[in-house]
Amino acid sequence: MVTQLGEKQWYIVTTYSMHESKTADNLKKRIVSMNMQDYILRVLVAEQQVPVLKDGLPTGKTKTINLYPGYIFVEMIMTDDAWYVVRNTPGVTGIAGSSGGGQKPTPVTREEIEPVLKRMGLVDSSMYDRYHVGDPVKLIHGPLEGTTGKIISIDKTTGACRVETVFFGRSTPVDVDFSEIERI
Numbered sequence: 001m002v003t004q005l006g007e008k009q010w011y012i013v014t015t016y017s018m019h020e021s022k023t024a025d026n027l028k029k030r031i032v033s034m035n036m037q038d039y040i041l042r043v044l045v046a047e048q049q050v051p052v053l054k055d056g057l058p059t060g061k062t063k064t065i066n067l068y069p070g071y072i073f074v075e076m077i078m079t080d081d082a083w084y085v086v087r088n089t090p091g092v093t094g095i096a097g098s099s100g101g102g103q104k105p106t107p108v109t110r111e112e113i114e115p116v117l118k119r120m121g122l123v124d125s126s127m128y129d130r131y132h133v134g135d136p137v138k139l140i141h142g143p144l145e146g147t148t149g150k151i152i153s154i155d156k157t158t159g160a161c162r163v164e165t166v167f168f169g170r171s172t173p174v175d176v177d178f179s180e181i182e183r184i
Contacts, residue, residue, distance in 0.1 A: 008041055009108070010108040010113040011096070012074075013071065013074050013086060013092055013096070016070065016091060017069045024044070026091055027072070027089045030085055036081065036082060039077045039082040040085065042075040043075075044072065044122075046066065046067040046068045046072075047067065048065055049063070049064055050062060050065050068116070078107070083095075083104055096108075110126075110130075114130075114182075115140065118140065118178075118180075119140060119141075121179050123159060128154065128156050130183065131151060131178075131183065136150050136183070137150065138183075139165075139174075139180055140180055140181065141179070141180040142180055144167075144174060144176075147165050148184060149164050149165030151163055151181070152164050154178065161176050161178050163181060
């Protein structure tokens with residue numbers, strides 16, 4: 001395999017709904033068997049734990065839901081070999097952004113993949129570079145989900161953020177984890 005290493009990027013792989021985990025497992029096995037670990041870096045099914053409710057009240061149990069049925073997310077360095085391995089994996093029906101005819105797919109932008117990763121609790125240090133004090137954000141997790149505000153402070157070492165939001169008509173600072181905010 002004589003391929004020049006490029007930049008790793010995220011791609012959206014389409015699959016049959018309800019078969020995302022099975023397809024992801026198939027792809028992970030192919031990555032190892034075809035020695036593609038240096039090119040296909042991460043394979044994710046966007047799942048999240050949510051509380052089970054009965055009569056509107058939490059039961060203390062949780063269930064796993066798929067945030068994007070029919071899709072898995074693959075971080076890879078796009079080469080002919082990597083593209084071949086992914087698109088020919090059992091369960092893969094396509095790669096979003098590929099128009100066919102042998103044309104390679106378009107990667108997902110950082111702005112598009114970041115909320116997906118954050119919802120799964122996957123935060124990397126490069127995400128902090130896009131956020132600054134004063135930026136408007138929306139809370140995407142927890143009891144204040146959907147609330148908007150602006151960043152007051154960010155602690156990159158602990159991932160703690162302080163967001164000023166309007167709560168009951170008053171400006172209120174709220175402490176949240178970095179994975180719980182999304183830029184708007």
